[in-house]
Amino acid sequence: MPAPRVLGGRYEVGSLLGRGGMAEVHVARDTRLGRMVAVKLLRSDLARDPSFQARFRREAQAAAGLNHPSIVAVYDTGADTTVEPGGGRVELPWIVMEYVEGRTLRDMLRTDHPLAIEECLSITEGILNGLEYSHRMGIVHRDIKPANVMITPAGEIKVMDFGIARAVSDSSATLTQTSAVMGTAQYLSPEQARGEQVDSRSDLYSTGCLLYEILTGRPPFTGDAPVAVAYQHVSEQPRPPSALAPQIPPAVDHVVLMALSKDREHRYQSAADFADDLRRAVEGRPLRGASFATQTFAAAPPTAATTVTPPVAVPVPVSPPTGALPRVSDGDPPYEEDPARRRWPWVLLIVALVLGIGGVGYALLNNDGGSSSGEQTSSAPATVAMPDVVGSAQADAESQLTRLGLTTTVTQQADDTVAEGNVISTDPEAGAQLTVGTSVTLVVSTGSNAAVVPDVSGKTQEEARAALTAVGLSVGDVSTGDSPTVDKGEVISTDPAAQASVPKGSAVALTIASGKVTVPDVTGKPLADAVKQLRDLGLSTNSTETTVTTDADPGTVVTQDVSPDSSVDVRTLVNLTVAPERTATESPTSTPTGSPTSSASPSSSPTSSGSQTGAVGTPTEDGNGQ
Incomplete structure (x- = not known):
């Protein structure tokens, strides 16, 4: 049997675990540490392409700096020189990663669907925990999809494959000279599909697509070609998940639609906000952020005093960016639909365009005719007074504005004086005269921005992490220290110290007992x-x-x-x-202690018995008080 291939002098490459569009992943054994690892090898046929070499190195650099339980760890990287059949030599880079036992979310969807709603939300929260950390470290994943999520037998969630990840400061750069867009079609954010700058909110859109799929069994947009799917991400609104799976509660609908907002300013602004609303949806508590997205799917009813004629909706197609069409990775197979059904969206779109353009032309002609004849063809738009909703609960304020025919946009802000979930201010302010249909911005309190550092001394690192997370804090640097009173592996102290007041989101450093x-x-x-x-x-x-x-x-x-x-x-x-206690010793010329002159002779010399015993303090002297 041939000797196993060894990388870097220490990694014995074993059987193939999986193969993707860019690399192969093998199980391997680290001979130096005696543990199993996973080794990702760039495909040899791509090794000569500088763009793939750069992307592969970028993955190693991006993931190597991430250390989080929900992210597959990268241990090592390197390159081996291989000889091609023609005799040419090429550098073949490799990455050594944490070996995770389990299966991908893609495999789970193929075998276990439908999943329980609670399980879907739990999986998504695990993904968001990993993204919150990577975004805080300045890394955007850019390719969140079921095939890049591992689930261990213990139910742990692991995000992997930072192959097209980029630092936030560099996220506007494209990955190829042709301005191609990398990613998987079903999970592309609109800004990725348009070739625009990408930031952490693009990952949240992709996570929303993933959540939509594990809830309903299909992605929010499907088509017979990647470009067609990318077009839908840019220009079409998804159906609420409950339209496909009626058991999904409205609160979950709202969370998903918020994550899938076309405008990233109207999405969740952080993975933590997204995860928080998921927990609120499960627990039946009011949502913090999921309000704007629902406006697209539910029109405000007219007031009793006025009748408002809704404008004719004219779908406007959004063209892809000039230059090359977006190139989309097909890492996940496209969702298959019936061929006859694939044609209907395009037919309907063309019909809608024709009707819309005709309606606009007809309206313009009517307006011109009315003006030329001097007749008034439309009445002044209805107006309402902006009510004072400052201090009201978010739901009450939205309900009051909706009854007046106004729409709402919600932003959040920490406030030490206004209770969580209540309105801090509005734009426009109370008393303003507004046209029916105007959007009002509600600034809603997230509560105090301060958190008190809990006392986690004597707790394990995981227990401390849970306690800090529960009050809105995170774990920062972890170091070890000596303590005679704290067991090994438990927390000695924190920085800032327990009971200190710090802003929410702050990182707290832990000192863990070394046991020494x-x-x-x-x-x-x-x-x-x-x-x-x-x-x-x-x-x-x-x-x-x-x-x-x-x-x-x-x-x-x-x-x-x-x-x-x-x-x-x-x-x-x-x-x-x-050292032992000293005992009385006799010199060769001393007089026995029992001699009548041992202590009484006035002419005793300095070396006499009495002087010597007095120096060492014999019991006899102590007893006689001499």
């Missing part, structure tokens, strides 16, 4: 002091008297068996050797 302490130097200290110092550090002690002659003071530590400044586990035993 540094041993101090206790030699020369009294035994009691040395034992206390070591035990305060969580260390155990044992002491014995030395049998070696020493000049050290009695009862002081002579040696310790663990070197000072050593880093050891908490509760490690440190053995101490202590």
Whole structure:
């Protein structure tokens, strides 16, 4: 059997896991760390193309800086030189990634659909958690689709394949010199389809398309060619998901349609906002952001006092950008429809265009005729007074404005004085005279922007992360430190400290216990002091008297068996050797202590027995008080 292929001197390449339009993914073994990894190899037939080389390197650079539980980690990258059949040599780059056991969301949809609504929303929230992190790190994925989402047997969500990801500061650049648009047709944002600048909100649109598909079993737009699907993303409105799956509640409809707004200013502005409304939809709480998108699908009723004739809707086709038509990756197979049904949208579109243009011409002719004859052909538009809805709940304010024939646009703003969900201000302000149909902007409070750092000391890192997320904070830098009182792997402290007030969205640094302490130097200290110092550090002690002659003071530590400044586990035993208590000794010329003159002779020399025993303090002297 041939020897396995080894990359970088350490990765033994194994069986094929999958193949895409640009690369192959193999299981591999990291011989240095003894773990299984996944290795992505650029296809050899594309290795000579500089644009594919650049895209492959960009994936490694984009994903290597991301470290999040919902993103497949990148461990290493490199390139091997291979020899082609003709003898030519080519650099074949590779990326080493986290090996994730599980299956893609695409595979799950093929076998498990329909999914429960709660499961659909949970999967989408996991994707949004990963995107919130990557967007905060300045990376836009640009190719969110079911085939790029892994689900582990434990239900964990992993976003992968940052192959066309770009930094936000560079997101306006195209990926090829022909200004081609990369991505998968069913999940392209309108701005991607038009070849415009892309930002994080494009990922949210793609996530909305993905959520639409896992709820209903089909993407919001389908067609027989990628360009036709891209055209629909630009110019057509999707049907509400509940039109295909009646069990979907209105709140979920609103969230999906908000995410699929053509104008990115009217979409969710962050993945966190999108995920928050998903949770609110599941829990039956009022939505924060999903109000604008519903206006496209529900017209405001006329007031009782006035009758408003709605204008004739004239569909205006949006042309693709000049130059080359968008090139769309077919990483996911196009959704198949019946051929006869494919033709009907185009037929209807042409009919609508003809009728619309005819209606506009007819209206212009009537207006000209009326003007020339001096007759008034239309009445002044109806107006209403803008009510004062400041301080009202968002739903109440929208209902009141709708009854007056006005439409609403909602923006959100933190406010420490206005309760969450209530209106802070309106544009126009109360009292203004407005034409029926005017859009009113409601500025709605998201509540206080301040959050109090919870006390997470003694909790595991995951428990701390959950506690911080619950109050609107995130985990920042994680470092380790020594602590004799906190178990290994638990939080010692946070920065900012517990109970500190910080803006929501702030990152809190964690210091995690290493389970170790540094041993101090206790030699020369009294035994009691040395034992206390070591035990305060969580260390155990044992002491014995030395049998070696020493000049050290009695009862002081002579040696310790663990070197000072050593880093050891908490509760490690440190053995101490202590200088013994001194005993009275006799000199060769001393007089026995029992001699009558040992202590009373006035002419005793300095070396007499009495002087010597007095120096060492014998019990006899202590007892006699001499």
